[in-house]
Amino acid sequence: MVSSSCFETTLNLPSLDLSKPLQPSSLSSLSEACHQWGFFNIVNHGISRDLFENIKSFSNQLFDLPTEAKLKLGPSSSIKTYTPHFIASPYFESFRVSGQDFRSSAQDSVDVVFDNNRHEFGETLEEYGKKMTELAKKIMKIALMVLGDGFDTRFYDSDFKNCHGYLRINRYSRPTNLEDKTTVEGLGMHTDMSCITIVYQEEIGGLQVKSKKEGRWMDIVPSEGTLVVNIGDLLQAWSNDKLVSSEHRVVLRKPVNRLSIAFFWCFEDEKVILAPNEVAGNEDTRLYQPFVCLDYLKFRESNEEGKFEKVGFTVKDFVADDTKNCLQKSMT
Ligand SMILES: O=C(O)CCC(=O)C(=O)O
Ligand SMILES: [Fe+2]
Numbered sequence: 001m002v003s004s005s006c007f008e009t010t011l012n013l014p015s016l017d018l019s020k021p022l023q024p025s026s027l028s029s030l031s032e033a034c035h036q037w038g039f040f041n042i043v044n045h046g047i048s049r050d051l052f053e054n055i056k057s058f059s060n061q062l063f064d065l066p067t068e069a070k071l072k073l074g075p076s077s078s079i080k081t082y083t084p085h086f087i088a089s090p091y092f093e094s095f096r097v098s099g100q101d102f103r104s105s106a107q108d109s110v111d112v113v114f115d116n117n118r119h120e121f122g123e124t125l126e127e128y129g130k131k132m133t134e135l136a137k138k139i140m141k142i143a144l145m146v147l148g149d150g151f152d153t154r155f156y157d158s159d160f161k162n163c164h165g166y167l168r169i170n171r172y173s174r175p176t177n178l179e180d181k182t183t184v185e186g187l188g189m190h191t192d193m194s195c196i197t198i199v200y201q202e203e204i205g206g207l208q209v210k211s212k213k214e215g216r217w218m219d220i221v222p223s224e225g226t227l228v229v230n231i232g233d234l235l236q237a238w239s240n241d242k243l244v245s246s247e248h249r250v251v252l253r254k255p256v257n258r259l260s261i262a263f264f265w266c267f268e269d270e271k272v273i274l275a276p277n278e279v280a281g282n283e284d285t286r287l288y289q290p291f292v293c294l295d296y297l298k299f300r301e302s303n304e305e306g307k308f309e310k311v312g313f314t315v316k317d318f319v320a321d322d323t324k325n326c327l328q329k330s331m332t
Contacts, residue, residue: 011037011209011218015226018135019044022142031146038231038246039209039220042139042198045227047131052200054124055169056259062095062113063171069113081109091175091186091252097167102129125167128261132198133165136265139196139229147242147279155276159238162268163195172206172250172258186258187250193300194232194264201228201260210247217249234267234296237288240275269294 014029016022033040062070073082073095083094098105107122140160141152148154175184186206201207201222208217209230220228236245252258267273274290 009216009218010221013039013041015041015043017044018042027145034146034231034243037209038244040229041226042229043226045135051128055128055261058121058124059169059259063093065113072112073109079109079112088187089185091172092170094168094170097125099129099165102126129167132263135198136165136196143196143243147239163265164268165263165265168262170260170262172252174255174257175252178255183251183253185249186252189247189249191245191247192230192232192264193297194266195235196265197230197232198263199228199260202258204254204256204258206250206252206258208249208251234273234293237273238275240280240287242279267293
């Protein structure tokens with residue numbers, strides 16, 4: 001899975017072909033990737049190149065607006081859909097579109113910053129949001145199959161049917177100080193707070209995952225028509241660490257802008273996360289006491305280091321910090 005030269009280490013993740021019935025051999029390579037890296041690729045996912053290109057072109061129009069216009073969308077305005085430069089990094093800015101009504105979420109923001117009606121923005125993001133939702137449900141079931149035979153039918157409805165998704169469109173501006181460095185960090189090391197995340201990255205690449213063994217950064221090389229899926233903290237906890245939420249980051253190597261679209265598939269806020277016995281084994285092998293999803297999200301938000309932008313804190317730090325975890329205390 002790994003190839004390396006003296007300059008870089010490249011990770012060739014398995015690609016799951018969603019147009020074909022799932023074969024035992026693809027399930028086993030997927031299982032290895034989910035346990036070792038928490039990342040895999042999907043191809044033939046049914047999302048056309050045109051749809052990505054449309055979103056890219058609309059998004060670039062939005063990001064190209066003057067800063068004062070974009071700040072009408074956050075973070076200090078009532079609409080909090082925009083994260084400006086210098087929060088995550090000097091190069092990173094992002095625009096959030098919430099589900100389930102992706103159309104109104106996107107359109108409400110766009111109407112604030114553009115004078116003329118631009119219905120296409122809402123329509124395009126609605127189409128993307130809906131397709132991503134279907135994709136996330138499919139992938140969630142496959143992730144459950146990785147955990148055990150028949151676990152998709154056993155656990156999907158009981159634990160995952162109220163999951164919801166949101167989108168973040170990220171733009172990284174061209175790095176200015178590449179002369180003295182070979183790479184510039186566009187988004188620092190973090191883990192995702194989702195169950196799963198589905199990412200579209202442009203051909204220039206830059207997404208990296210940290211290897212658990214040597215702590216080395218590995219490049220996730222983009223390829224046309226491929227989407228990257230990664231396991232988030234909440235599924236790691238639910239699966240008792242059988243599926244791993246890996247630390248990842250984005251590096252910028254070329255003097256060009258980079259755009260990515262991340263779709264986060266998450267548990268509902270009030271969900272109590274508890275690995276079923278079939279997954280966790282007995283009480284001695286259970287790694288996480290039950291906790292409420294929202295308490296974890298708040299823990300990440302209230303920790304400067306734990307914010308998605310700066311990160312370092314993960315679900316492991318949360319369970320270690322039992323002063324913050326009331327449910328954990330009350331149930332133990
Ligand atoms: O920009 C990317 O390729 C990945 C972004 C990411 O990791 C995130 O938004 O959580
Ligand atoms: Fe991420």
